[in-house]
Amino acid sequence: MDRAIEQTEALIAKQQRIKTGLMQDLLTRGIDEDGNLRSEETHEFKDSPLGRIPVEWDVVSIGECCDILDRYRIPVNSEERDDRLGGVPYYGANGLQGYIDDYLFDEPLILVAEDGGRFDEFATRPIAYRIYGKSWVNNHAHVLRARDGFHQDAVFYTLEHKDIQQFIVGGTRAKLNQIALRAILIALPKHHDEQVAIAERIQSADVVIADSNVILAKLDRLKTGLMQDLLTGERRVTPLLNEPQEAVA
DSSP states (O other): OHHHHHHHHHHHHHHHHHHHHHHHHHHHHOBOTTSOBOOTTTSOEEOOTTSOEETTEEEEEHHHHEEEOGGGOOOOOHHHHHHTOOSEEEEETTEEEEEESOOSEESOEEEEESBSOOGGGTTTSOSEEEEOSEEEEOTTEEEEEEOTTSOHHHHHHHHHTOOOGGGOBOSSSOBOOHHHHHHOEEEEESSHHHHHHHHHHHHHHHHHHHHHHHHHHHHHHHHHHHHHHHHHTSSOOHHHHTSOOOOOO
16 A cells, blocks of 8 residues: 555656646747747747747736735634634635635635745745635735636646745745735736637646545545554454465575
8 A cells, every 4th residue: 555655646746747847838938829839949939027938928917917806805713713614615825724604705716825825935835826616815815816818727827836035025924915916927928819728738737636636645545544454453464474474494
């Protein structure tokens, strides 16, 4: 069982590396009208504040491409949440914090940590994540909705592993204030169809990783149950010990 878990973890790590390489290509080169990655040998590129990008792309700020819905956030402390248990996900800086009995939002959104985020671990841990349906968000995460003309998932993927440390302020607790958030620049295709195509290709890699994580979780549960059986005597291994053994010289 341990070997199966180790092999699955190695597979997930490989899939993550594949996704990282895919994102590096898609979010800097894009996809041409034939569905192929662009290159400077075959397509025209231009200089931008974010480096070389296809001429069909623009650099925009988060303030230009997203509505920021922070004014609708409401923090609820853990004691109050204990008295208001329900089925609505309650989100904070780094993801799900618990559940509550009511909701503030009911739509797909992008959350980016305001304070307490893992900004210095952007390469291996996401600084942004997506939520869907009914949700409650506290005041430790910025709430973003892509504006018309910008594909929400494409915007999300530009932020998921972005290095924004230059925008972070504060000492012991790193903080991304709203003014700094609005100033963050991202590069996106001008045409919505290309934004969709890029997002769908990265999403396909996410699906593969998610499936592997489901398998890993099942293996972990199986191992836990097996250990419970074997280490408490509920399942006996004595018959195995009584089998003839090969002589050892």
